[in-house]
Amino acid sequence: MVQERNKGAEKRERILQSAIKVFARKGFYNTRVSEIARTAGVADGTIYLYFKNKDDILISLFNDRIGKLNDEMERQLAALDSPSEKVKRIVSIQLGLLRGHKDLAEVITINLRQSNRFLKQYAAPGFNRYLDIIAAVIQEGQQSGDFRQDVSPRVAACSLFGALDGLSLTWVLGTRDADRLARAGQQVSHIFIEGLRAPETTGT
Amino acid sequence: MVQERNKGAEKRERILQSAIKVFARKGFYNTRVSEIARTAGVADGTIYLYFKNKDDILISLFNDRIGKLNDEMERQLAALDSPSEKVKRIVSIQLGLLRGHKDLAEVITINLRQSNRFLKQYAAPGFNRYLDIIAAVIQEGQQSGDFRQDVSPRVAACSLFGALDGLSLTWVLGTRDADRLARAGQQVSHIFIEGLRAPETTGT
Amino acid sequence: MVQERNKGAEKRERILQSAIKVFARKGFYNTRVSEIARTAGVADGTIYLYFKNKDDILISLFNDRIGKLNDEMERQLAALDSPSEKVKRIVSIQLGLLRGHKDLAEVITINLRQSNRFLKQYAAPGFNRYLDIIAAVIQEGQQSGDFRQDVSPRVAACSLFGALDGLSLTWVLGTRDADRLARAGQQVSHIFIEGLRAPETTGT
């Protein structure tokens, strides 16, 4: 029975993998459910045993993956001490998605923004947790005196996420050179760490 | 005859305005051409006297508006001297879009990313010019000694655009409080200006 | 004023000529009224000053031309004496259409058969007069003793018309070699003249 459940989970996973691949290539609205099915090696109808409808595939996909990403992010950040190290790690993880999971990154960067209904209703929770994790790092840095106090952690988090997303976007549209992306990441880390650094409290 | 030409242009403009409104509300793929027509007060067929097809509406809309935005941006930046003032102005113009042209901003932030084909093939030129304008400001700052040299102007430009786009995204999804957005803008300006500032070359 | 009326008639004629050309190339249903207008060098709306609608163009065209053809046929046949000479002339006139008025012939052979409604309601009168002219020749030959009596003139007329139409069809679809068509015509004349010849009434 465990085996059977695994079997089902494995099929669900195969469908998600195929969906990522096809969504990345064609975009959500230009993707046919039958193509996901064909790519996954299942019948059209089988999709509907695992997902409510086509929208649900995108939503499940996003929530599933962002969840794993958030978990991984928290795990890695917990192992680091300095706020600037944590910022660097955030940068490398978010940009690293593009290397290891190019299709997934493309789906998240591009396809997820189909409509704000989509974003608001379904993607918001996972996305907010992502931003919260980053904001927590900023806040921690503020409390430790590393980062200046006059910047809202949330604003900093959105900006950092956005800056990396902007880089991802131009990278996806452009050269797709991995080294170039890594260097860009270092520069962004630098901008934010310096930009957030608490002024030298001279005296006392 | 001038009047007649104006009439045609005015009708085209009305269609674009309506498209912005409806795209913003429903998203590109959930927008019916007939709804754009109804909103513009023209017949369905009339749309096709001014645009090749539905895609062409979105493309024309983006290129038309980004062109005007770029022009305005260049005009305003030319009137400023200090690089940091220019960065602040970039921030206020990009975020200002959300106030004055909420629907347009929503279309650009959300709807344009329908497929990377869309982005790559049609939106890239106008978008690149936008990034070039920002990059030029950064470079200028580097030459004047205000900004550090070890950051690629292009990377900085993408990051700044992205940071503001990230703010826009969360703002659109969230409270939509104008003051809050203005304050966030100031903080981002601060992060980037400080983050880009050339280190004090103390002494000689 | 006569000039003006001529002007109008001339424009109507130009539209008909253009219609023949475009119908022949594209077929009735694949022809756009606007293309006829463009070919004729008039505005779309002008067409409707001379014809009730698109159907009316085809109907007018057919009736106008078949009328002229019938007139010409009668004129030429009247100048001949022997029934077999007349049959030969019918053959050469009908097939001659393909040489001198290729497009017109194509429209009549192919496009006119769009629907039997078309044929029954509008084309029938002119077509029937055409068949009547041929039938009259047969009957005349029967009365003169040249042709056998046991064939209905009408049936012979339909068959002769059809035989030539069949030749036209394969010719239009095939080589389009003019000489070959002329030789074929002679053979058809022969078949019909011999096939219709009254048996030698030997003796008495």
Next chain:
Amino acid sequence: MVQERNKGAEKRERILQSAIKVFARKGFYNTRVSEIARTAGVADGTIYLYFKNKDDILISLFNDRIGKLNDEMERQLAALDSPSEKVKRIVSIQLGLLRGHKDLAEVITINLRQSNRFLKQYAAPGFNRYLDIIAAVIQEGQQSGDFRQDVSPRVAACSLFGALDGLSLTWVLGTRDADRLARAGQQVSHIFIEGLRAPETTGT
């Protein structure tokens, strides 16, 4: 499984039957795909499981039926000896179509000539085989000395087909009296057999 395959074929056949009926009544261009579907008792979309598009229905229909007709023709002619008997059989089979398969005959006689593109590209092969079968009979008659040699078998075939098609056309447009058609057929047979008869080689 055989049953399942039959089921599919049976549905395809039902669609073709309905198409014949509706095409005959309304003409190809005035036929709605949805009406074919309704007549066949299937959903609109089902049509597209069996045919590429509307054109493909007409093409398939013609090729399917002309193929069967050609087969039947060859079978029956093989059982006959004398060339004139064979000519008579050709006549009765072609005209017989109008009795047994009135709608089909109407589609072939009238609707198929929508455009020469249609005819040339798709209908030509089946139509040519039909003409070849007739031409072979003529040639056989020439070799046996029954028919004169100075008529091209192909020309005779086109003419015979055309004569019968002409009869069909006027019959479809007119009285539709079956007996009258049968008598007309006998007369056409007569014309062609006599018209093709080899001259009496008197002497020796």
Next chain:
DNA sequence: TATGAATGAGTATTCATTCAT
């Protein structure tokens, strides 16, 4: 669970026709 044939609602686009100029 899995299938895939069948469904039928849904829509971009065309084009004959009109009518204000």
Next chain:
DNA sequence: CATGAATGAATACTCATTCAT
């Protein structure tokens, strides 16, 4: 008479979803 911009009805075809097997 002539124009051609505007109209809006009309329709082939697609594709997410269902359900009998």
